[in-house]
Amino acid sequence: MLAKLDLKQIITQGQELGAAEVELFYQESKENELEIYEGEVESLNSAHTKGLGIRVFKDNQMGFAYTSQFEQDELERTLKEAIANAQVASTDEYRTLPELSSEVKQLDLYNDQLAATPIEDKINLALEMEEVALDYDQRVDSVNKVGYGDNEVQVRLVNSKGFDESYRHNYCYAYLYVIARQDEDIETGTAVTYGDCLAELTPQQTGVKAAEDAVSLLGGEQVESQEAPVVLPPKVGSMFMYVLAQTLTAEAVQKGRSVFAEKLGESIAAEQVNIIDNGLLEEGLLTAPFDGEGVACSETELIKNGVLKNFIYDTYTANQAEAESTGNASRGSYQGIPSVAPSNFYLAPGEQTAEQVIDSVEEGFYVMKVSGLVTGGANPISGEFSVGATGRWIKDGELTKPVREVTIAGNLIDFLQDIDLLADDLEFNPMIGAYATPTFRVKKLAISGY
Amino acid sequence: MLSEEKIDKVLKAALDKGGEFAELFAEKKVNNYLSMEDAKIERVKTGYDLGVGIRVINGEQVSYAYTDELSLENLLETARVAGAASKYQPGHSLNNLQRERQELRHKIDIEPHGIEKFKKRELLEAANESARAVDERIRQVAVNYLDYEQEVLIANSRGLLVEDKRIRTRFMVNAVAGQGEIIQTGRETIGQHAGFELFEQYQPAELGRLAAQKAVTMLEARPAPSAKLPVVVNNGFGGVLFHEACGHGLEADAIQKNSSVYTGRIGEQVATDKVTAIDDATVSNEWGSSVVDDEGAPAQETVLIKDGELTDYMHSLKTARKAERESTGNGRRQSYRHPPLPRMSNTFIAAGDSTPEEIIGSVDKGLYAKSLSGGQVDPATGDYTFTVAEGYLIEKGEVTEAVRGATLVGNGPESLHRISMVGNDLEHAPGMCGKDGQSVPAAVGQPTLLIDEVTVGGTEREGE
Numbered sequence: 037m038l039a040k041l042d043l044k045q046i047i048t049q050g051q052e053l054g055a056a057e058v059e060l061f062y063q064e065s066k067e068n069e070l071e072i073y074e075g076e077v078e079s080l081n082s083a084h085t086k087g088l089g090i091r092v093f094k095d096n097q098m099g100f101a102y103t104s105q106f107e108q109d110e111l112e113r114t115l116k117e118a119i120a121n122a123q124v125a126s127t128d129e130y131r132t133l134p135e136l137s138s139e140v141k142q143l144d145l146y147n148d149q150l151a152a153t154p155i156e157d158k159i160n161l162a163l164e165m166e167e168v169a170l171d172y173d174q175r176v177d178s179v180n181k182v183g184y185g186d187n188e189v190q191v192r193l194v195n196s197k198g199f200d201e202s203y204r205h206n207y208c209y210a211y212l213y214v215i216a217r218q219d220e221d222i223e224t225g226t227a228v229t230y231g232d233c234l235a236e237l238t239p240q241q242t243g244v245k246a247a248e249d250a251v252s253l254l255g256g257e258q259v260e261s262q263e264a265p266v267v268l269p270p271k272v273g274s275m276f277m278y279v280l281a282q283t284l285t286a287e288a289v290q291k292g293r294s295v296f297a298e299k300l301g302e303s304i305a306a307e308q309v310n311i312i313d314n315g316l317l318e319e320g321l322l323t324a325p326f327d328g329e330g331v332a333c334s335e336t337e338l339i340k341n342g343v344l345k346n347f348i349y350d351t352y353t354a355n356q357a358e359a360e361s362t363g364n365a366s367r368g369s370y371q372g373i374p375s376v377a378p379s380n381f382y383l384a385p386g387e388q389t390a391e392q393v394i395d396s397v398e399e400g401f402y403v404m405k406v407s408g409l410v411t412g413g414a415n416p417i418s419g420e421f422s423v424g425a426t427g428r429w430i431k432d433g434e435l436t437k438p439v440r441e442v443t444i445a446g447n448l449i450d451f452l453q454d455i456d457l458l459a460d461d462l463e464f465n466p467m468i469g470a471y472a473t474p475t476f477r478v479k480k481l482a483i484s485g486y
Numbered sequence: 487m488l489s490e491e492k493i494d495k496v497l498k499a500a501l502d503k504g505g506e507f508a509e510l511f512a513e514k515k516v517n518n519y520l521s522m523e524d525a526k527i528e529r530v531k532t533g534y535d536l537g538v539g540i541r542v543i544n545g546e547q548v549s550y551a552y553t554d555e556l557s558l559e560n561l562l563e564t565a566r567v568a569g570a571a572s573k574y575q576p577g578h579s580l581n582n583l584q585r586e587r588q589e590l591r592h593k594i595d596i597e598p599h600g601i602e603k604f605k606k607r608e609l610l611e612a613a614n615e616s617a618r619a620v621d622e623r624i625r626q627v628a629v630n631y632l633d634y635e636q637e638v639l640i641a642n643s644r645g646l647l648v649e650d651k652r653i654r655t656r657f658m659v660n661a662v663a664g665q666g667e668i669i670q671t672g673r674e675t676i677g678q679h680a681g682f683e684l685f686e687q688y689q690p691a692e693l694g695r696l697a698a699q700k701a702v703t704m705l706e707a708r709p710a711p712s713a714k715l716p717v718v719v720n721n722g723f724g725g726v727l728f729h730e731a732c733g734h735g736l737e738a739d740a741i742q743k744n745s746s747v748y749t750g751r752i753g754e755q756v757a758t759d760k761v762t763a764i765d766d767a768t769v770s771n772e773w774g775s776s777v778v779d780d781e782g783a784p785a786q787e788t789v790l791i792k793d794g795e796l797t798d799y800m801h802s803l804k805t806a807r808k809a810e811r812e813s814t815g816n817g818r819r820q821s822y823r824h825p826p827l828p829r830m831s832n833t834f835i836a837a838g839d840s841t842p843e844e845i846i847g848s849v850d851k852g853l854y855a856k857s858l859s860g861g862q863v864d865p866a867t868g869d870y871t872f873t874v875a876e877g878y879l880i881e882k883g884e885v886t887e888a889v890r891g892a893t894l895v896g897n898g899p900e901s902l903h904r905i906s907m908v909g910n911d912l913e914h915a916p917g918m919c920g921k922d923g924q925s926v927p928a929a930v931g932q933p934t935l936l937i938d939e940v941t942v943g944g945t946e947r948e949g950e
Contacts, residue, residue, distance in 0.1 A: 073546070073743070080549045080571055083823065085537070087554070101532040104554040114534065121530035124603040128526060180745040180866065215745055215866050222747070224866045258941075261712055291524055292625045292662065295669075373529050408871035412860030413893060417662060417669040422893040422943050424862070424871030441869065443712070443893050443943025484712035484943045 041088070041106055043194045050115045051196065055092035055122070057133050058115075059195040059329065062088050063370040068155070069185040072162040080155075087370035090118045097122040098131045100373045130355035133197050137332045140325050141316065145205030147232040150186060158184045161210060161239050168243030169214050173251045177217035180224075184210040191324075199330040207321075209466060210237050216250035223256070223438075225249030230321070230466050249404060253426055256440030258485035265400035266444065266481045267393055267430065272403050273383065273473030274465035279414040279421065280311070280448060281378040281471065284338050285364070286353035288416060295419035295448060296344060304344045305452035310384035311339040313348050315363050320380030321470035328367035328374035336362045339452075350376040382472035386458025390475035393459045395433035401483055402435055403427040403444065410468060419448035425483075442485040454479035487512045488538075490583055492558055493641045496540065497580055499565035501643060505542040505549075505572035508565070508580075509642040511780065512538045512556075513822040516599055517634035522610040523626065525618075530603065537822040540568040543804060547571065550825040581645030588777045588784055590768055594653050596682035598633035606631050609657065609685060613694035617661045620698035623705060625669070626662040627694065633681075640782035648782040654773065654927060655684045656916060659693050663701035670707070670890060672700025673859070673875065675723075677916030677927070680771045700857070700876050703888055710877060710892035710944030716852035717894060717940040718845055718880065723858060723915035725834050725930035728763065730863040731870040731898025734921070736790050736798075737816070737828040738805035745866045747899050748796060756796045757902035760838055760935075763791040765800055767815055767831035773916035773929040774831040781817035781826050788814045790833075791902075802828040820924040827922060834931030838908025842934040845907045847883040853892060853942055854878040854885050861894075868898035893943040901937050909934035 043060050050058035064086040071079045087104040092115070099122030103114040125131075166182045185208065192202035209230035216223050227246035229237045268276070288294035296304060305311075315333025317323055326332050329351055337345050349357070350365035353376050366377035394402060407413075407424035414421035422445035428435040457477035464472040488496075493510055500508035515535040521528055538561060539552040551568040553560055598606075610629045617627040633655045641647045656677035663670050674697040676688045719727060735746035742749075748756065757763075767775050767785035776785050781803045789797050801809065802817030805828055818829035846854060854877065861872035874892040878885045914931035 077547055077571070079547070079825065081551070081825065082567055083552045085552070085554050085823070099530050101534070103534040105534065105536055110534070114532075117532040120603060121532060124520070124527060124607050125530045126526035126528070128528075178744060180743055222867045224864055292664070371533055373531055407862040407864070407869070408860070408873060408893065409862075411862045412873040412875075413862075413871065415669070415671070415891075417664075417671065418667075420891050422873070422891050424869070424893065424895045424943075426869075441895055441897075441941060443871070443895055443941075445712075445891070445893070445943060482712075484941075486714070 043192065046111060047194065047196050050090070050092055053115055053119055055094050055119055057093040057196045059091040059133055060088060061367060061370050062192045064190045066188045067185070069183060070158060070162060071181065071183040072166050075163065075166070077159055089367065089370040089372070090114055091373065092118045092122050093131060093133060094119065094122050096127045096129050096131055097125045099125060102371050130352050132351060132355060133195050134329055134331045134351040134361060136197055136199055137326065137330060140201050140332050143203065143323065143325050145203060145323065147206055150206050150208055150233040151188065153234055157234055161234060161237060165210060165212050165239040165243040168240055169212055169247040172244055172247035175216045175218050175251050175254060176247050177215045180213045180215050182212040184208070193326065193330050195330060201326055201330065203325050207232055208234060208237065210239065210242065212243060212246045214246040214250045216254055218254045221254050223250045223253040228466055252428065253404065253438045253440065256426060256438035258441050259429060259439050259483065260486060261484045263480045263482055265397050266478045267397060267400060267402045267475065268478065269390065269404070269475045270461065270463035270473050271465055272406050273476055274471040275406055275409045275468060277381055277383060277471035277473055278410050278468050279416060281381045282416040283448065284347055285376045286347040286349045286357060287376045289347055290353060290356055293417050295417060299344050302344055303342045304449065305339050305342040306455045307342045308386060308458055309339055309342050309452060309455050312337055312384060313364065313378050313381045315379035317380040321464055321466055322379045327363040328365040331361045331363045331365060333363040333379060348376060348378060350374060380470045382462060383474065383476065385460045385462040385474040388457060388459050390459040390461050393457050393475050393477050394430060394435065396457055396477065397430045398432060400430045401427055401439065402430050421446060421448065442483055445482045445484065451478060487514055487637065487639050490647065494583060495558065496561045496565045497641065497643050499562045500540055500542050500569040501580060502566065503569045503572040505544045505569050507543040507643055508569065509541045509640065509781070510538060511822055512639040513636060515634055515636040517632065518599065519630065519632050520606050520610055521630040522614055523628040525614060527607055527610065535821065538564065539822040540565050541825055542568045542572060544572045548804065548825060552823050580643045583641060583647040584645045586646060586648040590777045590785060592679045592771045592775055592777065594681040597635070597653060598655050598682045599635050601682050609690040613659045613690040616691035617659060617694035617698040620695055621663065621702045623663045623665050623702060624661055624698050625664040628660040630658050632656045638780065640778070640780065642782065646782045648778050650777045652679060652776055653681050654679055655681060657690060657693065659697040661698040661701045663698070663705050665705050668705055670701050670704035672697040672704065675916060677773045678771050679773060679775045704876060704890050707888035707890035710889035710942060712944045713942055714939050715942050716849050717937050717942065718849060718852065718854045719935055719937065720856045721909060721911045721932055721934045722913035723930060724855065725915065725932035726858055726861060726917060727870065727872055728835055728932060729830060729833055729930040730861050731868050732902060733830050733833045734863065734865045735868055736800055738799045738801045738809065739828050740865060741799050742805055742808060747868055751796050754796050755794050756899065757791055757794040758905050759794040760908045761791055761794050761902060761905050762789070762836040764789050764836055765816065765830055765833045769832050772832045772914055773927050779815045779817045780819045781813065783813040783815040783817060786815045800828050800830060802826055818926050820926055824924045827924065829921060829926055830919060830928050832914060832929035832931065834912065834914060835908065835933065835935065837910050837912040837933045840907045840909050842909050842911055845909055845934050845936050846880055846885060848907060848936065849880045850882060852880040854880050855894065863898065870898055871895050889944065891944055895941045895943055901940065904938040905935055906938050907936040
């Protein structure tokens with residue numbers, strides 16, 4: 037399909053229609069998804085789609101339009117619409133295409149084995165996960181959802197400054213959602229596994245993990261309101277990274293939406309805290325050779341030994357700050373206008389094991405689920421957060437009774453200052469993007485219960 | 487969009503391997519979006535979407551395939567992919583297509599796609615200017631405008647052929663106020679199944695002013711206390727609490743998988759007798775309204791809870807088939823790329839007979855949640871967490887100080903049993919509802935109401 041579309045010709049056409057600069061983002065994807073319920077295939081989805089996002093610049097104005105139809109008149113209509121849109125946008129000298137990126141690395145992101153995997157193997161993997169979870173404990177009532185999916189994406193970016201690069205990548209994932217029941221009490225557990233091919237997925241471990249999470253939380257009760265040490269495993273810690281990442285984009289800083297806007301060069305976190313964004317990370321989920329506007333992806337140290345070192349930039353925010361783009365323009369799909377966003381964003385691991393971190397706590401809260409954190413429970417501007425939490429109480433280094441219906445509250449600044457112990461089990465949480473942490477301890481947070 | 491002859495061939499190909507039911511969903515959509523921040527029109531975008539999704543149901547199994555290549559050859563191939571997993575079950579043939587016309591209309595006065603882009607730009611500028619004029623402590627204003635026109639054609643092997651055109655327009659203002667280290671935000675959103683006439687009813691400048699005032703008010707707020715308190719939830723978007731914490735549990739897919747606390751409880755008292763809850767896609771021009779759902783079933787009103795008694799669930803074709811009944815017209819999908827699911831349309835708690843003043847006046851010490859922002863719910867348990875964007879203390883029946891950082895934590899089904907007063911001021915509010923990775927426009931709504939006890943998690947520390 038790629039061959040049919042002459043992208044260079046479309047750029048010329050756009051310039052003839054009046055655009056000074058033109059950028060084309062072509063994306064083609066193949067998706068497969070399936071879900072199992074009670075040992076049977078419940079749904080099978082498959083798709084093959086493509087589309088073109090057109091961004092134009094004229095007189096320091098930017099416009100955008102996209103289409104999935106490539107007939108000549110359809111392309112012309114989309115080009116004209118993008119140009120008309122530019123004319124409505126504000127004039128802004130910082131709205132430019134990036135200058136040609138010096139070197140775009142060639143990355144191997146495509147796994148032939150995955151592309152050749154027969155559907156039966158995928159079905160069996162999901163069936164296995166369901167079975168493992170159901171067999172884990174009598175109190176596992178049902179596996180509400182268990183599914184497998186894979187995705188293959190091909191991207192080509194061409195612009196009027198001469199950039200013309202492409203890549204393709206594929207990945208697969210499987211997930212489940214388990215319900216445990218004991219008398220009137222219901223608890224849920226979820227787990228996800230992902231990788232470049234089926235062999236990298238861990239159906240046994242993942243099935244057990246979801247079931248274990250659900251069962252171990254049965255019978256939860258509130259605890260007394262107090263300040264106590266809190267331990268966060270990767271699944272929960274990564275959600276705090278999601279909130280933190282929003283405050284470390286140059287856009288948030290420039291628009292007064294970041295609690296860290298004025299803090300560059302200052303110590304904003306405990307000394308052992310290192311926060312990194314790395315678009316080239318081999319085991320990352322959003323790894324690519326170049327970003328959504330053709331700037332080479334890179335590794336950026338945002339917080340080093342507790343000191344705020346940098347923010348993440350795209351071309352626009354970098355122009356405005358007279359800085360360099362860190363290769364963090366993201367567009368989601370051909371339907372999106374690029375904007376600055378994190379790539380693989382993580383809190384660097386420490387040296388202890390997760391068990392040692394839990395062991396270190398005499399009396400504290402091991403948080404297994406937070407609720408509301410990524411849906412408004414944290415304010416990236418003030419740094420304040422207050423979220424629902426479920427987990428287990430730690431007593432003398434042991435996980436004891438389950439805890440539910442409490443909130444944990446604090447401020448991101450104190451939170452970062454109070455991170456005082458890091459484990460070595462760095463793990464990404466694909467449910468919310470590409471954020472990762474190891475298990476870590478926070479000296480104290482306000483817990484409100486009864 | 488597609489000729490009947492073409493549709494017929496595609497449905498036949500989908501059933502070629504012997505599936506029981508085949509459906510074609512074609513969608514043509516154009517959307518326009520403008521956004522403003524830093525007093526600049528930053529993003530102006532137009533999108534053209536066109537595609538077809540084909541679904542084959544075979545027993546309990548659903549196969550779905552979609553494409554954006556609408557040639558007959560490619561549609562037939564997509565149909566064969568969707569039908570490939572079918573096991574041959576004789577006796578399921580194709581009925582002749584019968585074009586259906588619906589009585590219901592959502593009248594659109596001014597189609598937004600044809601409106602000059604500069605006119606849309608003016609709306610954003612007006613909201614931005616009035617928000618910034620409210621107070622010098624307004625530090626940032628973000629405004630966005632969206633309109634779309636979605637034409638759908640739905641045909642199935644039972645002979646259904648129906649078309650619908652949905653035009654929706656939405657406008658949002660988000661204002662940020664700051665004073666020293668304290669920063670607060672205020673938001674206003676409007677949206678309807680309507681065109682540009684929406685702005686005759688709502689003035690962007692007024693929305694900007696309201697959002698900014700909200701942010702400024704909250705600057706003065708002190709940290710919310712942590713306690714179990716009576717909570718008065720304001721009308722309109724306050725209904726998001728019911729939507730998230732109970733509404734999803736009344737969708738028939740959750741019921742049939744026994745993953746809802748409401749499974750098997752029709753006829754039982756699930757709320758106080760003050761509570762009547764309704765899903766209604768026929769409300770004129772409401773955000774979640776349509777003429778037919780995304781499976782071609784007519785939009786309808788479904789009473790879910792009547793005076794506290796559980797009366798019905800929300801069904802799609804598939805769940806209705808399993809329950810041996812008719813769909814309630816709740817089969818909805820994000821786009822041709824998504825198979826339909828049982829989803830809410832406009833779901834709300836019906837008006838009661840108390841005035842908002844009486845409700846607040848009845849509370850000795852409590853919280854007035856004037857506006858909620860987002861929330862999260864575990865669908866299986868109904869456990870919820872909601873953030874109060876604008877909150878006040880209630881002391882001796884009077885709304886007093888503003889409080890910030892309050893979180894409501896509770897359980898939806900339990901909270902329904904604690905609603906002791908329901909107001910007479912029902913209002914709807916637009917939202918985007920997410921489920922299984924699909925997002926659809928859905929309106930929430932309620933009158934002002936009192937929940938006797940909710941856990942409020944605040945950020946207040948000792949000494950503050």
